[in-house]
Amino acid sequence: MFAFLxxxxxxxxxxxxxxxxxxxWSRQMRRRKLRKEWEAEGRPGDRxxxxxxxxxxxxxxxxRKLILLIYIVPVLVVAFIVYAVNFM
Structure with missing residues:
Protein backbone atom coordinates (compact mmCIF):
# COMPACT_ATOMS: atom_id res chain seq x y z
CA MET A 1 0.00 0.00 0.00
CA PHE A 2 2.86 2.38 0.84
CA ALA A 3 4.44 1.76 -2.57
CA PHE A 4 1.16 2.67 -4.32
CA LEU A 5 0.83 5.90 -2.34
CA TRP A 25 3.49 27.48 -22.97
CA SER A 26 -0.08 27.61 -24.29
CA ARG A 27 -0.70 31.01 -22.70
CA GLN A 28 2.54 32.37 -24.18
CA MET A 29 1.60 31.10 -27.65
CA ARG A 30 -1.82 32.76 -27.32
CA ARG A 31 -0.16 36.02 -26.24
CA ARG A 32 2.14 35.89 -29.29
CA LYS A 33 -0.83 35.25 -31.57
CA LEU A 34 -2.75 38.19 -30.09
CA ARG A 35 0.20 40.51 -30.62
CA LYS A 36 0.39 39.45 -34.28
CA GLU A 37 -3.37 39.91 -34.69
CA TRP A 38 -3.11 43.40 -33.17
CA GLU A 39 -0.50 44.40 -35.73
CA ALA A 40 -2.41 42.76 -38.61
CA GLU A 41 -5.65 44.57 -37.72
CA GLY A 42 -4.05 47.99 -38.02
CA ARG A 43 -3.22 48.47 -34.34
CA PRO A 44 -6.66 49.27 -32.89
CA GLY A 45 -6.21 50.90 -29.48
CA ASP A 46 -3.59 50.04 -26.91
CA ARG A 47 -1.72 46.76 -27.50
CA ARG A 64 -7.73 26.00 -21.79
CA LYS A 65 -9.88 23.35 -20.12
CA LEU A 66 -8.53 20.63 -22.42
CA ILE A 67 -5.15 20.98 -20.76
CA LEU A 68 -6.69 19.28 -17.71
CA LEU A 69 -6.58 16.06 -19.71
CA ILE A 70 -2.94 15.88 -18.62
CA TYR A 71 -4.28 14.61 -15.29
CA ILE A 72 -7.06 12.39 -16.65
CA VAL A 73 -5.49 10.48 -19.56
CA PRO A 74 -2.53 8.92 -17.68
CA VAL A 75 -4.81 7.75 -14.87
CA LEU A 76 -7.16 6.12 -17.38
CA VAL A 77 -4.25 4.46 -19.19
CA VAL A 78 -2.82 3.03 -15.96
CA ALA A 79 -6.27 1.85 -14.88
CA PHE A 80 -6.77 0.11 -18.22
CA ILE A 81 -3.35 -1.56 -18.01
CA VAL A 82 -4.10 -2.81 -14.50
CA TYR A 83 -7.46 -4.13 -15.65
CA ALA A 84 -5.97 -5.77 -18.76
CA VAL A 85 -3.16 -7.49 -16.83
CA ASN A 86 -5.41 -8.78 -14.07
CA PHE A 87 -8.67 -9.66 -15.83
CA MET A 88 -7.96 -10.39 -19.49
Whole structure:
Protein backbone atom coordinates (compact mmCIF):
# COMPACT_ATOMS: atom_id res chain seq x y z
CA MET A 1 0.00 0.00 0.00
CA PHE A 2 2.86 2.38 0.84
CA ALA A 3 4.44 1.76 -2.57
CA PHE A 4 1.16 2.67 -4.32
CA LEU A 5 0.83 5.90 -2.34
CA UNK A 6 4.43 6.80 -3.15
CA UNK A 7 3.76 6.10 -6.84
CA UNK A 8 0.60 8.20 -6.74
CA UNK A 9 2.41 11.10 -5.08
CA UNK A 10 5.29 11.02 -7.57
CA UNK A 11 2.85 10.76 -10.49
CA UNK A 12 0.81 13.69 -9.15
CA UNK A 13 3.92 15.86 -8.79
CA UNK A 14 5.13 14.98 -12.31
CA UNK A 15 1.70 15.59 -13.83
CA UNK A 16 1.45 18.91 -12.00
CA UNK A 17 4.82 19.98 -13.39
CA UNK A 18 3.73 18.91 -16.89
CA UNK A 19 0.42 20.80 -16.48
CA UNK A 20 2.25 23.94 -15.40
CA UNK A 21 4.67 23.80 -18.32
CA UNK A 22 1.96 23.15 -20.92
CA UNK A 23 -0.31 25.80 -19.42
CA UNK A 24 2.40 28.46 -19.46
CA TRP A 25 3.49 27.48 -22.97
CA SER A 26 -0.08 27.61 -24.29
CA ARG A 27 -0.70 31.01 -22.70
CA GLN A 28 2.54 32.37 -24.18
CA MET A 29 1.60 31.10 -27.65
CA ARG A 30 -1.82 32.76 -27.32
CA ARG A 31 -0.16 36.02 -26.24
CA ARG A 32 2.14 35.89 -29.29
CA LYS A 33 -0.83 35.25 -31.57
CA LEU A 34 -2.75 38.19 -30.09
CA ARG A 35 0.20 40.51 -30.62
CA LYS A 36 0.39 39.45 -34.28
CA GLU A 37 -3.37 39.91 -34.69
CA TRP A 38 -3.11 43.40 -33.17
CA GLU A 39 -0.50 44.40 -35.73
CA ALA A 40 -2.41 42.76 -38.61
CA GLU A 41 -5.65 44.57 -37.72
CA GLY A 42 -4.05 47.99 -38.02
CA ARG A 43 -3.22 48.47 -34.34
CA PRO A 44 -6.66 49.27 -32.89
CA GLY A 45 -6.21 50.90 -29.48
CA ASP A 46 -3.59 50.04 -26.91
CA ARG A 47 -1.72 46.76 -27.50
CA UNK A 48 -1.59 45.84 -23.81
CA UNK A 49 -5.37 46.23 -23.45
CA UNK A 50 -5.98 44.22 -26.61
CA UNK A 51 -3.74 41.38 -25.45
CA UNK A 52 -5.19 41.34 -21.91
CA UNK A 53 -8.75 41.21 -23.25
CA UNK A 54 -7.78 38.33 -25.53
CA UNK A 55 -6.12 36.47 -22.66
CA UNK A 56 -9.23 36.94 -20.52
CA UNK A 57 -11.27 35.31 -23.29
CA UNK A 58 -8.64 32.55 -23.55
CA UNK A 59 -8.92 31.83 -19.81
CA UNK A 60 -12.60 30.97 -20.29
CA UNK A 61 -12.08 28.96 -23.47
CA UNK A 62 -12.57 25.24 -24.04
CA UNK A 63 -8.96 24.90 -25.19
CA ARG A 64 -7.73 26.00 -21.79
CA LYS A 65 -9.88 23.35 -20.12
CA LEU A 66 -8.53 20.63 -22.42
CA ILE A 67 -5.15 20.98 -20.76
CA LEU A 68 -6.69 19.28 -17.71
CA LEU A 69 -6.58 16.06 -19.71
CA ILE A 70 -2.94 15.88 -18.62
CA TYR A 71 -4.28 14.61 -15.29
CA ILE A 72 -7.06 12.39 -16.65
CA VAL A 73 -5.49 10.48 -19.56
CA PRO A 74 -2.53 8.92 -17.68
CA VAL A 75 -4.81 7.75 -14.87
CA LEU A 76 -7.16 6.12 -17.38
CA VAL A 77 -4.25 4.46 -19.19
CA VAL A 78 -2.82 3.03 -15.96
CA ALA A 79 -6.27 1.85 -14.88
CA PHE A 80 -6.77 0.11 -18.22
CA ILE A 81 -3.35 -1.56 -18.01
CA VAL A 82 -4.10 -2.81 -14.50
CA TYR A 83 -7.46 -4.13 -15.65
CA ALA A 84 -5.97 -5.77 -18.76
CA VAL A 85 -3.16 -7.49 -16.83
CA ASN A 86 -5.41 -8.78 -14.07
CA PHE A 87 -8.67 -9.66 -15.83
CA MET A 88 -7.96 -10.39 -19.49
Missing amino acids: RLALVAFVLLTIAYGIVSL RDYVEKGLDEYDDSFR
